[in-house]
C-alpha cells in the first residue's frame with residue numbers, strides 16, 4: 001500500500017507543529033482573529049490535528065463535530081475561507097511539504113468549502 005501523506009511527512013510530530021504555526025498565523029491576521037476570540041485554542045488545535053491526520057490517510061482519532069455543525073454559526077465568508085487556506089498552504093510549505101503534496105492537501109481543503117462557507 002502506498003504510504004499516506006500523513007506518514008510521508010512525519011505524522012503527528014510534523015502536523016502538530018504545522019497546525020500550531022497555522023493558528024498563530026490565523027490569530028495574527030486582523031481579518032481572521034475575531035472568529036477565534038471565544039474559542040479554546042488547545043481543544044481546537046487537538047481537533048484540527050486529528051482532522052488533518054484522518055484527511056491525509058493517517059489514524060482516525062477525530063472526535064470533533066461534523067464540519068458543517070462546527071462552522072454553521074460563524075458566518076464565514078468566501079474571502080476569509082480562501083485566506084485560511086492560504087495560511088495553511090504557507091504553513092505546509094514552511095514544514096517542507098513538497099509542492100505537489102501541498103497542492104493535493106489544498107485540494108482536499110477546497111472540497112470542504114461548501115461545509116464551511118455560509119455567505120459569499
Ligand code: HEM
Nearest residue numbers: 035036039047048051064065070076080081084085109116
Ligand atoms: C479550510 C478548511 C477548514 C477546516 C478543515 C476546518 C476544520 C475545523 C475543525 C476540525 C474544527 C473543530 C471542530 C470541533 O472542535 O468540534 C474547526 C472549528 C473552528 N473553525 Fe474551522 N476549519 C476550516 C476553515 C475555517 C475558517 C475559514 C474559519 C474562519 C474564518 C474557521 C473557524 C473555526 C472556528 C472559530 C472554530 C471553533 C468553533 C467552536 O469551537 O465553536 N474554520 N474547524
